[in-house]
Amino acid sequence: MSPSDSCFIRHFSHFAPLSDRDKHLLKKLEVNPVSVNAGTTLWETGDPAGRFGVLSQGWAFSCRYMEDGTRQILDIHIPGDVIGLGEYAFHHRLNTVVTLTKSEICYFPHKHLQEVFDESSTLTSLFFTIAGHHQALLTERLINMARRNAQQKLAHFLYETLQRMQRIGACNANRIELPLSQQLIADLLGISTVHISRTFAVFREQGLVFRKRQWVEIPDVHALACVAEFDGKYLDGGLSLPSEAPRQSSTV
Amino acid sequence: MSPSDSCFIRHFSHFAPLSDRDKHLLKKLEVNPVSVNAGTTLWETGDPAGRFGVLSQGWAFSCRYMEDGTRQILDIHIPGDVIGLGEYAFHHRLNTVVTLTKSEICYFPHKHLQEVFDESSTLTSLFFTIAGHHQALLTERLINMARRNAQQKLAHFLYETLQRMQRIGACNANRIELPLSQQLIADLLGISTVHISRTFAVFREQGLVFRKRQWVEIPDVHALACVAEFDGKYLDGGLSLPSEAPRQSSTV
DNA sequence: CGACGGCTTGAGGCATTTCAAGCCTAGTGG
């Protein structure tokens, strides 16, 4: 994998090795990255949906606005994330996507996806893998919402984010940059901002998590995982190719 | 679509018309349906995952058992539902699937799916559509968990189930069979059984919902949708083929 | 008939929310 590979190819290589032909196919289809400022709405609920995106730089989030003016944040996107692929089946966007920082995004029209389906079953499998991965994340979040209290929810979110950041090599072992306000975390976890603040306070007293501005420090990562009852299996899905040995699951 | 079409073909025809060649391809790959009794575990978390299934008859549910012995039910499956497709990306099952009634299921090995990817981009698109559909359902449930109170959760679940049953032609306008105990609904919605009972009691007093054994009667479906703040867009994703006119969305 | 699972009802308790006020801190303009 050379540095000149696109963000997309880098992302895909994560799941399985790509042939040069597949790389070529992907590169041919890719439109050049677009730069956008923090706070940019990439698309909104109801917009026509004809393409998906890969976030090559920056942070973003997907959300849904409710009738009462509140919003539920559905996903926090970090570099390398595929965004809006699940809306392939729909004519209009279901969710709104907004950038949190200055970002770069590559767009891929759905009709190019059809070409991929026609030409490479390896890439098709990979897209399926990504979709399955996304579904596993969503499922885990559903459980998080339904079954855990505020401390567990927050611990789970922090630990999951740490893992995802490490996976893309964007943080060291126990410190992550997290450009999210408590308001945003509240909207993500379905908890009031007041209670997010209190929960962080508890973690601080326990020496579990220290949050200073955009940085979160986690002295004992394992302890945090225990609070969250975190089971990392759902993050580890790779592509099941005969040539590939099963991956180790990083269960905690 | 002839009555001799498999459960799978019937399910797929729902999203887009199939050519005879595609039908033939699907039929060729399909293993004969398997009959199982109520309460049968089709697979469990941790089992090797090498195939997915289509439920052709009966009810089932997917769930995840928690460390404390409780469980979160992730999905209720009705006839025509594709089960376990999201685990394509994983070597082992993430979720447990159990039948609720006497059921019939058709299994499809993942390697057959690869053949479909090789031979028909229409079917590939369809599988993608199904995956996207499933993701939309999950997202909606996430919102349901995070943002709504017990009455809204229950109303939303009932309304969604009514819609899904109507879609497969398995119920009339305001009465559905629902072979789920209150315990099960509680585990699905993340609410205690006691509170499920009380919430049904409130609905009964309001004349909104009457539950008698396995049957649920909803005199005013629209009123229920209002309680749930139900927006049906997420149920309506079809395949975006150039030849196909956009579907009407049944927003309430 | 007796037993069991599923449902209902009551009372008390707890996690989280809401409302409200005050505090830090970064950024701005004089």
Place this chain on the structure above:
DNA sequence: CCACTAGGCTTGAAATGCCTCAAGCCGTCG
């Protein structure tokens, strides 16, 4: 360099939705 401001965060107090525990009821099945 210092006031001023605004947004984000913290803290307290009261309210509430849901949970837990516990007892009783009802219908089904052996």
